[in-house]
Amino acid sequence: MLGRDYHATLADIADAAGVGRTTLHRYFSDRTGLISAAIEDSIAAIDESVAGAAIDQGSPIEAMRRLVTAMVAVGDRLVFLFGDPRVLEGRGAAGTPAPLDDPVIALIKRGQAEGAFDPDVTPAWIQRVLWSLVYTGYQDADACGLARHGIVSAVIRTLENGIHTPTPEHRQV
Amino acid sequence: MLGRDYHATLADIADAAGVGRTTLHRYFSDRTGLISAAIEDSIAAIDESVAGAAIDQGSPIEAMRRLVTAMVAVGDRLVFLFGDPRVLEGRGAAGTPAPLDDPVIALIKRGQAEGAFDPDVTPAWIQRVLWSLVYTGYQDADACGLARHGIVSAVIRTLENGIHTPTPEHRQV
DNA sequence: ACCAAATGGAACATTGATGTTCCATTAATG
DNA sequence: CATTAATGGAACATCAATGTTCCATTTGGT
Numbered sequence: 001m002l003g004r005d006y007h008a009t010l011a012d013i014a015d016a017a018g019v020g021r022t023t024l025h026r027y028f029s030d031r032t033g034l035i036s037a038a039i040e041d042s043i044a045a046i047d048e049s050v051a052g053a054a055i056d057q058g059s060p061i062e063a064m065r066r067l068v069t070a071m072v073a074v075g076d077r078l079v080f081l082f083g084d085p086r087v088l089e090g091r092g093a094a095g096t097p098a099p100l101d102d103p104v105i106a107l108i109k110r111g112q113a114e115g116a117f118d119p120d121v122t123p124a125w126i127q128r129v130l131w132s133l134v135y136t137g138y139q140d141a142d143a144c145g146l147a148r149h150g151i152v153s154a155v156i157r158t159l160e161n162g163i164h165t166p167t168p169e170h171r172q173v
Numbered sequence: 174m175l176g177r178d179y180h181a182t183l184a185d186i187a188d189a190a191g192v193g194r195t196t197l198h199r200y201f202s203d204r205t206g207l208i209s210a211a212i213e214d215s216i217a218a219i220d221e222s223v224a225g226a227a228i229d230q231g232s233p234i235e236a237m238r239r240l241v242t243a244m245v246a247v248g249d250r251l252v253f254l255f256g257d258p259r260v261l262e263g264r265g266a267a268g269t270p271a272p273l274d275d276p277v278i279a280l281i282k283r284g285q286a287e288g289a290f291d292p293d294v295t296p297a298w299i300q301r302v303l304w305s306l307v308y309t310g311y312q313d314a315d316a317c318g319l320a321r322h323g324i325v326s327a328v329i330r331t332l333e334n335g336i337h338t339p340t341p342e343h344r345q346v
Numbered sequence: 347a348c349c350a351a352a353t354g355g356a357a358c359a360t361t362g363a364t365g366t367t368c369c370a371t372t373a374a375t376g
Numbered sequence: 377c378a379t380t381a382a383t384g385g386a387a388c389a390t391c392a393a394t395g396t397t398c399c400a401t402t403t404g405g406t
Contacts, residue, residue: 005259145298162333163303
């Protein structure tokens with residue numbers, strides 16, 4: 001709910017959750033508390049999903065495909081956390097830099113070192129591209145004529161080859 | 174300003190513009206009026222920039238490169254118009270579908286027909302990818318170690334080739 | 347210098363979201 | 377069935393953003 005609209009009213013959220021606004025306040029002291037709880041929950045879910053992808057193992061390309069799959073699976077959490085820059089704003093200096101930044105950057109650097117990924121762009125750029133394609137795939141799936149299960153393959157395909165017609169050596173399954 | 178934060182306070186906007194809040198109200202009857210004016214202005218600027226790219230001429234790849242350049246040049250307007258889905262929400266049925274959808278889709282279809290672009294994904298998907306890369310490039314330029322002038326080339330490079338190490342036949346200038 | 351227009355600040359009413367309190371109703375547990 | 381906890385609704389105070397009015401000041405043109 002907060003992922004779809006970060007400024008949703010507490011009344012709307014309560015309605016969407018099927019509870020009264022009073023009950024919502026009983027569980028979360030104030031709006032900040034609710035947001036914090038949602039952030040913690042989302043980070044945990046994302047961490048778990050990404051950890052399951054074991055991106056430090058196997059070939060970088062295969063690892064990246066597993067990562068995309070894992071990210072799309074928790075797309076709603078990603079949209080919530082990173083869709084509105086204000087969500088994670090107060091957390092920059094404090095603790096976690098971002099839930100999954102470090103292992104992803106490590107994977108990208110490994111892929112560049114092994115010759116799998118474009119070495120002429122920064123790892124940070126590749127990371128943003130990854131994120132933005134996952135976001136786009138998850139967010140605009142229906143607008144792009146993509147079925148839910150088609151998101152992952154479309155994201156992987158475009159992430160790996162861009163929009164050019166694939167060359168034989170880069171063709172994937 | 175509204176592009177950075179769609180929910181910016183009128184007082185903040187007035188401050189950023191270097192005028193008093195009263196003066197702001199004198200030019201725009203209410204917040205809706207201000208938003209509308211900003212939308213009109215942004216659409217005009219985008220239309221002008223994209224028209225200058227003449228994407229119906231030349232090879233699809235060259236046209237797409239010109240389009241990316243034109244889009245990055247009006248990145249702030251794009252961020253404002255499409256960054257928050259609420260901005261253009263009330264305009265769906267009324268008039269313009271979106272300022273530049275049709276010519277871009279036409280370019281993509283032409284590129285697919287001529288064998289330049291991946292024919293196995295929908296034009297709508299390619300369009301979203303294009304938009305999301307431009308958005309990412311414009312928005313996160315500094316976080317990705319990209320100088321302002323490096324955005325266009327990074328976006329084009331990744332859009333065309335993905336994150337794979339480029340093959341000789343696909344290498345660009 | 348003078349006048350007209352525009353500006354910015356202050357004060358005010360209004361609105362919507364929020365947080366709180368109280369109470370009736372419902373669900374769960376013995 | 378009786379007791380207890382949880383729930384949802386209503387009412388209220390608070391606060392921030394908004395829109396309005398009024399007035400002193402500044403700006404620009406003559």
